[in-house]
Amino acid sequence: MPSAEKQTKKIPWGFLTGTLIFLLSTVLLFVEGQQKEWIRYQHQYNSQNNTHDNGPRVITITPTLTGKPEMCLTCHQGIEEVSPSHPVETFGCIACHGGNGETLDKDLAHKFMRGGSNPSKLSAADKSCGTGPDGVPCHNGFKDDWKNMVDRVRRSLQATDAGAVAAVQYTYNIPRPPDTKYGVKHVTDNDVRTFGFPDKLISIHEKIKSDELKGAAHPIEKKFEANCINSGCHLYSEAPHEKYFHRSEGCASCHIPRSKDGFYKGRDVTISKNEAGHMEFHRITTAIPYSTCNSCHNRGVYSLRQMEFIKRTDLKSDASDSDSAESFRKKVYYHPMTLYAKCELTLDCVDCHTHNEIMGNGDIFPDKKAAVETRCLDCHGTIDSEPAFEIIKSPDQPDAFITGQNPYIAPEEGDAVAVTKKGTLRPAVKKVNGKWQIVTKVNGNTYYIPTVKGSPCKQNADEQEALYCHTCHDTGKNSVGRNIKK
Amino acid sequence: MKKNKSVIINFFLHLHPKRISESSARFTYTFGLGGLVLFAFIITAVTGVLLVFKYSPSTDSANQSLQYIATVSEYGWYIRNLHYWAAQIMVVAALLHMVRIVLTGGYLRGRAFNWIIGIILLIFIILMDFTGYPLRWDVKSNYALITALNLINDIPVLGHFLCGLFFGGPDISENTLLHLYGWHIAGLPFFFFLFMVYHFYRIRKDGGISEYERGSIKKTVSGEALLKKEIVFILFALSGLIIISAVYTPELGLSAQNDFNESSVNSPWIVLWLQFLLRYLQPFSGGIVIPAIAILYWISLPLIDKNDQVQGVWFSRERIKFWLPFILSILIISMLSIAETLIK
Amino acid sequence: MENINIKKEQSNTRRGFLKITAVAAAAGAIAAHLWIAVQYLLGSPSGKKQHEWKIGKPEDFDNGITFVSDANVFILRDGNKFKALSSKCTHLGCTLKKVQSDSSTTAGKKSVTEFHCPCHGSKFNAKGERIAGPGKKSLQYFHIALSQDGKELMVNNDMPVASEYFTLI
Numbered sequence: 001m002p003s004a005e006k007q008t009k010k011i012p013w014g015f016l017t018g019t020l021i022f023l024l025s026t027v028l029l030f031v032e033g034q035q036k037e038w039i040r041y042q043h044q045y046n047s048q049n050n051t052h053d054n055g056p057r058v059i060t061i062t063p064t065l066t067g068k069p070e071m072c073l074t075c076h077q078g079i080e081e082v083s084p085s086h087p088v089e090t091f092g093c094i095a096c097h098g099g100n101g102e103t104l105d106k107d108l109a110h111k112f113m114r115g116g117s118n119p120s121k122l123s124a125a126d127k128s129c130g131t132g133p134d135g136v137p138c139h140n141g142f143k144d145d146w147k148n149m150v151d152r153v154r155r156s157l158q159a160t161d162a163g164a165v166a167a168v169q170y171t172y173n174i175p176r177p178p179d180t181k182y183g184v185k186h187v188t189d190n191d192v193r194t195f196g197f198p199d200k201l202i203s204i205h206e207k208i209k210s211d212e213l214k215g216a217a218h219p220i221e222k223k224f225e226a227n228c229i230n231s232g233c234h235l236y237s238e239a240p241h242e243k244y245f246h247r248s249e250g251c252a253s254c255h256i257p258r259s260k261d262g263f264y265k266g267r268d269v270t271i272s273k274n275e276a277g278h279m280e281f282h283r284i285t286t287a288i289p290y291s292t293c294n295s296c297h298n299r300g301v302y303s304l305r306q307m308e309f310i311k312r313t314d315l316k317s318d319a320s321d322s323d324s325a326e327s328f329r330k331k332v333y334y335h336p337m338t339l340y341a342k343c344e345l346t347l348d349c350v351d352c353h354t355h356n357e358i359m360g361n362g363d364i365f366p367d368k369k370a371a372v373e374t375r376c377l378d379c380h381g382t383i384d385s386e387p388a389f390e391i392i393k394s395p396d397q398p399d400a401f402i403t404g405q406n407p408y409i410a411p412e413e414g415d416a417v418a419v420t421k422k423g424t425l426r427p428a429v430k431k432v433n434g435k436w437q438i439v440t441k442v443n444g445n446t447y448y449i450p451t452v453k454g455s456p457c458k459q460n461a462d463e464q465e466a467l468y469c470h471t472c473h474d475t476g477k478n479s480v481g482r483n484i485k486k
Numbered sequence: 487m488k489k490n491k492s493v494i495i496n497f498f499l500h501l502h503p504k505r506i507s508e509s510s511a512r513f514t515y516t517f518g519l520g521g522l523v524l525f526a527f528i529i530t531a532v533t534g535v536l537l538v539f540k541y542s543p544s545t546d547s548a549n550q551s552l553q554y555i556a557t558v559s560e561y562g563w564y565i566r567n568l569h570y571w572a573a574q575i576m577v578v579a580a581l582l583h584m585v586r587i588v589l590t591g592g593y594l595r596g597r598a599f600n601w602i603i604g605i606i607l608l609i610f611i612i613l614m615d616f617t618g619y620p621l622r623w624d625v626k627s628n629y630a631l632i633t634a635l636n637l638i639n640d641i642p643v644l645g646h647f648l649c650g651l652f653f654g655g656p657d658i659s660e661n662t663l664l665h666l667y668g669w670h671i672a673g674l675p676f677f678f679f680l681f682m683v684y685h686f687y688r689i690r691k692d693g694g695i696s697e698y699e700r701g702s703i704k705k706t707v708s709g710e711a712l713l714k715k716e717i718v719f720i721l722f723a724l725s726g727l728i729i730i731s732a733v734y735t736p737e738l739g740l741s742a743q744n745d746f747n748e749s750s751v752n753s754p755w756i757v758l759w760l761q762f763l764l765r766y767l768q769p770f771s772g773g774i775v776i777p778a779i780a781i782l783y784w785i786s787l788p789l790i791d792k793n794d795q796v797q798g799v800w801f802s803r804e805r806i807k808f809w810l811p812f813i814l815s816i817l818i819i820s821m822l823s824i825a826e827t828l829i830k
Numbered sequence: 831m832e833n834i835n836i837k838k839e840q841s842n843t844r845r846g847f848l849k850i851t852a853v854a855a856a857a858g859a860i861a862a863h864l865w866i867a868v869q870y871l872l873g874s875p876s877g878k879k880q881h882e883w884k885i886g887k888p889e890d891f892d893n894g895i896t897f898v899s900d901a902n903v904f905i906l907r908d909g910n911k912f913k914a915l916s917s918k919c920t921h922l923g924c925t926l927k928k929v930q931s932d933s934s935t936t937a938g939k940k941s942v943t944e945f946h947c948p949c950h951g952s953k954f955n956a957k958g959e960r961i962a963g964p965g966k967k968s969l970q971y972f973h974i975a976l977s978q979d980g981k982e983l984m985v986n987n988d989m990p991v992a993s994e995y996f997t998l999i
Contacts, residue, residue, distance in 0.1 A: 011845050012852065015714070018721025019855040025728040026859040032732040033561060058558050069550075071558075100740055102550040104557035108740055536870060560869040721856070 038104045041075045044269040049078070058104070063092030066133045070094055070101025072109070078267030080282040096128045120251035122159060122185075122236055125150045129251055145191060145362040153251065155187055156360030156371075159235040163367035164228065164302070165204050171304055174218045181366055182207055184234050189364045197363045197370065204229060220307060227308040239295055241277045244332060247295040248279060254358070255284045257292040286350075286405035287442040293349045294333040326475075339470040341376075348442045352379070354424045355405075373420045376469045379429050379436065381451045382461040389431060390419045408444035495713075501686065502709035503694055509798060510697040511707050511715070515590070518719045519583035523611075525720055526579060527682070529572035529727065530614075534671060536565050541621070543667035545660050548623035549741035556738055567731035573615055575727065577756055580611050581816070588787065588812045591797040591805055592696040598788030600688040603681055605785055610678040612756060617670040619754045623663065624739030630753045631658060631666075633764070637773040697798045759822035762829070780815060787812065881988035888912065888976075888983055888999045895928055895943060895956070901985045903972055904928065904945075906956075911996045914974040914985045915958050917945070921965035924949035945969070958993065971995060 039056045046052050059073040072093040073079070081088050086096075094101050098114035115124030130140030130150045140150035157163055160183030169176055176182070183201030192199050208225055211217040232239050239247035246262035247253050259265060262276035271278055300311040314336060323331065326345045334340055343352070350358070352374045365371045381387045392415045411417070411427040418429035418436075428439045429449065436449040452459070459468060509515060540559060542551040555562035584604065587593055593601035620631040631653075639645045639656050646656065652669065654661030689695055753761045763772035791808040801809070883901035888910075896905045897917060902925065906913040917926045926945040944961065945954040952963030959968045973989035974997050976982070983997075 011841075011848055012714075014718035015721070016848050016852040018718045018725070019852040019859070021725040022721050022728075023855040023859045025725040025732070026862045029564060029728055029732040030862070033564065036557070038557070103553035103740070105553065105738075108553070108738070111740065536867060539871060560872065561866045562870055564866065565870055 036104075037106055038075045041269050042077065045077045045267075048269060049267070061089065061092055063088070063095065064090050065095050066092060068094070068101065071104055072099070072101050074104060075106075075270050076268050078269060080266050080268075082282055083284040086284070095133050098124075098128070115250070118249055118252055120249075120255070122150070122154055122250045125153075125250055148362065149359065150251075152360045152362050153235065154185075155189055155362065155364045156358070157365050157368060158253075158358070158360075160184055160187060160201055160364065161229065161234045162198075162201055162365065164233070165224075166367060168221065168224050168304065168307075172218065172220045174221055175216075176207075181364075183364075184229055184236055187364060189362070192363060193361075194363050194370075198366055199364070201364060223307045228302070231309075233296070233302070233309070238277070244291075245295055245299060246276065247292070252279065252284075254288050254292055255286070256280075256282075257285065257289060258295070260291065287407060288348070288350050289442050290329065290348045291333065298333055298335050339474040341470060341473040342475055345475055346447070347438070347440055350442075351428065351438060351440050354420065354426065356422065356424045373422045373424060375421070375464060376466060377452070377464050378418055378420050378426065379438065379449050381453050382464065383452050383455075383457060383459060384461045386431075386451060386453060387418045387429070387436060387449075388421070389416045390425060391416055392425075392427070406439065406441045408439045408441070499709055499713055502712055503690065504709055505706040506694060506709060506712055507697045508705040508707050510695050511712050513715065513719070515798070515800075516586065516695065517582070518716065518723075519579050519586055521716055521719065522579040522723055523576055523583060524682070525723055526572040526576035526727075527678075530569055530576065531675065533565050533569035533572065534675075537569060538671060541667075543621070543663050545623065545663055548621065548663060549738075552622055552738060556735070563735060564731060567735055568727065570736040571727055571730045571734070573618060575723075576611055577615055580608050584608060584784075585813070585816060587696075588809050589800055590696060591791070591793070591799070591802065593788040594696065594791070594794050594797045595692075597692045597696065600685060600692060601788055602785055603685050603688060605781065607678065607681050607685060609781070610674055610681065614670060614674045614678065615754065615756050617666045617674065620666055621663070621670060622738055623741055625741075626737070626739050628658070630757070631662070633753070633761070635662070637764075637769050640769045641774055642770070755823065758826040759819045762822045762826035765826075765829075780819070783815065784812070881986050883985050883987070884977060884982045885985055886982060891983075897928060898985070901972075901987050903985055903987060905974075905983075905985075908996075910999045912974050912983065912999060913996045914972040914987075916970040916972060916987065918969075919947040919949065919952050919965050920960070920967040920969065921947065921950055921952050921963065926954065926969075968993075 038058075042056045057074075058071055059077060060069050060071050061073060062069045070092045073088075076093070082091075082096075092101070093099070096114070096119050098112050098119065100109050100111060103109050113119070114128045115121035119125070119128030126140060130138060132138050135141075137147075140148045142148055145152075153159055162181055162183045165182045165184075168174070169182070181198045181201050182204045184204065186201065186203045186206075188200040189197075190199070204221075204225060208217055208221055211221075231237070235250055235253050238249045239245045241262055243261055246258035246260070248256055248258060256279045258278070259280040262278065264271045264273050264278035264280065266281045268282065298312075300309055303310050312335075320328075329345055330336075330340075334345075354373060357371050357373055360371070377387065379387055392411050392413055394413055395411045406428050409428050409430075415427070416431040418426040420426070428441065430437060430439075436451060437446055438449055439446050457472075537555065540551060540555050540562065542548060552566070555566055557563070559565075587601065587604070616630075616634070620627040635649060635653055635656070635658065638648050638652065641648060649656050652665060654665035760773060760777070763776060766772070767776070787808065791805065793805055793808070796802045796804045883898070885898045885901055885903075885905065888907075891905055891907045891912070893907050893909070896907070897903075898905055901914070902917050904915045904917050904926075906915055918924075919926055924947050926947050929944055929946050930941045931944045931946075932941055943956040945956075945958070947953070947963065947965065950964050952965035953961040954965075954969055955961055958971070960966065970990050971993050973986045973991050973995070975984055976997070976999065977984045
């Protein structure tokens with residue numbers, strides 16, 4: 001027989017190796033196949049919530065607003081619904097966050113997300129918070145200026161830092177063109193309603209850059225840029241990731257509060273729970289607690305002399321959640337040298353400070369003084385008169401609508417509500433049966449407000465600065481303050 | 487032979503001659519390239535059938551359905567990877583097969599006709615590859631599609647006709663995708679299959695694959711021995727394919743309506759050289775005339791090269807004036823592709 | 831000679847063993863791939879099928895029988911009584927058509943409402959009871975109630991109820 005016959009008697013090494021490699025590569029394939037990310041997240045979610053019988057499944061929703069199916073919730077199964085007014089069946093995820101819901105590939109799905117993980121960054125807010133999928137105005141782009149929250153915030157002091165910039169320039173006599181004001185970013189206002197307010201701010205970065213080109217950059221201004229503007233004292237950047245400092249960026253700075261230690265505490269397994277710098281819950285709120293405001297305010301000294309932020313060193317390390325709310329505030333949040341009236345320890349900042357102060361009213365405020373409108377007499381009146389008030393004509397009138405973002409009140413026609421000297425309504429401060437009362441935003445408590453008129457107070461009606469009131473009404477030893485809970 | 491053999495083995499055995507010259511059956515003579523193309527074609531066909539179950543050829547949902555296959559379906563990613571890599575192997579193996587034929591004078595001694603069939607097969611393979619690419623319906627492949635469409639539209643006289651035939655019209659629309667899909671999954675494979683079967687039949691008719699010895703004095707091996715060799719080779723090829731497919735996933739972008747600012751646009755690698763030419767030449771000359779010249783040159787090789795004396799020898803010096811220009815033409819195309827890659 | 835034979839036998843068994851190993855490996859790998867193909871074709875379980883349907887305000891329904899295609903039910907209204915009757919034929923599930931059929935009784939000719947199946951001709955009367963055709967069972971009644979906000983009617987076509995069940999608006 002020819003050679004071929006001999007071959008068949010030999011051991012078929014080639015065939016053996018071939019089949020074994022075939023088998024091995026198949027095994028490799030199964031190992032690779034186990035690594036689907038979304039399945040891993042679902043297993044994680046199921047083991048955390050004891051929902052094993054659900055098994056891995058793709059979760060698709062088709063929000064009515066966009067009409068396009070989204071698979072985001074497959075991985076982000078446990079994410080909290082962002083707010084009752086933004087139900088997920090209607091909005092889905094893409095309408096605000098951008099990105100792509102038709103894939104479960106992590107990179108592709110997250111491509112073109114607005115503002116990364118935070119769509120409310122002021123650079124992204126126009127599309128995310130401002131307008132809906134078809135360019136429909138949501139929180140921006142209206143004819144009525146008061147509805148354009150994004151624009152208002154962008155022109156507000158919290159975003160522009162205009163007051164701080166001006167203070168630095170003034171203190172160090174840094175040369176600048178007359179009638180030119182500076183802020184963190186360029187911002188314009190085509191409809192200046194308050195006489196004397198600027199119609200635009202120039203970016204401080206660009207001023208410094210052009211000064212540098214001329215060789216005339218002021219060292220203090222550069223230090224200010226490096227130490228203050230670039231390190232988070234405004235809404236365009238995050239605060240330092242340290243306990244009690246945690247704060248997000250953009251609208252979320254206030255509306256999505258972070259926890260004291262900056263940890264995420266919700267049920268979305270894709271978000272790290274032991275890494276600081278995440279929201280506490282995926283939840284928008286208008287009931288902003290005092291602790292959120294205090295992630296910036298009262299945190300230390302913004303030193304004009306050293307041109308840097310000096311953190312407080314007196315924070316009480318013994319403060320714990322078992323402290324009473326008041327003593328906790330005093331230990332952790334409030335400045336030891338400042339006088340605080342009872343209401344400042346009981347209420348939250350947003351109970352008195354109006355949206356026009358905090359988010360701006362659409363004008364570009366040149367400094368803090370221009371923004372503040374809250375005064376003690378707004379709620380307490382003077383020895384001569386009761387608090388100024390206005391009768392609500394309709395719950396839908398602009399002011400009533402905005403300040404009505406207090407979930408515990410429902411402004412009604414005919415309500416007598418307090419009003420600031422600039423005309424901002426306070427629907428939560430209401431006269432009921434001849435007595436003034438306030439309903440707090442965060443926890444819905446009702447407090448009676450003691451009026452000055454008829455009290456032993458002898459304060460001159462013309463001298464109503466907070467300074468005067470605090471002199472007597474300090475919560476220290478000699479306090480005459482009272483706190484009357486309903 | 488009294489052994490029990492299954493019908494399948496008998497079938498494949500039947501495709502082989504009873505006895506074959508030992509020099510031709512040697513692995514280092516053919517490197518199994520033709521067989522590799524067949525193997526890859528079978529894999530693309532099987533995985534292609536599977537993909538048809540989940541692919542939706544409409545502009546709204548094409549990309550989405552692929553995303554679904556790639557990320558949601560059980561092992562959809564693997565099926566897709568296999569399909570992709572088998573297709574790439576098919577192109578590479580076919581090209582190398584062609585190179586082998588030229589270098590060993592495979593088209594000599596009455597095999598010129600089968601050489602031309604082979605080139606037609608190559609064109610079909612490239613077309614199948616190219617029509618598969620835009621089915622992703624992502625931004626990058628859409629650009630490749632637009633380029634191809636305009637290129638063909640620029641052909642004098644026939645342009646509109648060809649556009650209608652291949653793309654269902656001169657503009658990208660629902661029709662374009664359906665046409666591409668139809669050609670990719672049915673039209674092209676059907677004709678490819680016919681030509682392929684004819685190619686194999688022709689090999690037998692032409693007296694087996696090319697060989698060194700002439701006449702009847704030759705050492706031979708049995709067809710069964712050859713089949714065994716082939717099975718081992720296919721096992722290795724299959725393992726390689728599985729490993730590549732398990733590890734490397736071909737790109738899949740987002741559909742054009744979602745991906746508005748894709749910065750770099752890539753053609754499939756197979757037409758990179760064309761993209762390079764189109765940077766510098768008019769669409770008609772760069773995209774139509776030059777490829778046509780190359781193809782005509784390849785087709786005419788057996789007409790120029792009639793040196794029937796030497797066959798079955800790699801790099802024979804007697805035939806250097808024929809194979810060297812051909813290798814150069816392939817090298818130039820490769821260089822153009824590399825240049826295009828480097829430009830980016 | 832014998833020695834050689836033993837050696838030959840040994841090598842034969844060894845060869846046989848290796849051959850079986852090789853074939854088993856190949857068979858395993860091929861089986862794995864078939865399994866993959868089947869898994870792929872089975873598809874992933876789709877989302878839950880919707881069973882609860884908001885079908886509109888009660889006052890939008892006329893007295894009598896109204897077909898609601900979303901929920902695949904007939905709504906039978908009798909004043910302020912509402913019932914939901916399945917419109918799925920009990921034979922093979924085609925959607926029934928409401929027809930006015932002339933039936934002659936001893937009292938004379940009279941038009942009655944019936945449900946006819948367009949597929950294989952099953953017939954049901956206005957109460958859903960089977961009259962004729964291959965469908966053997968009578969039609970199923972489903973749970974119907976007002977939605978939580980009290981504005982719209984809700985039908986759950988996964989919750990069968992007795993034929994006497996109705997909801998009062």
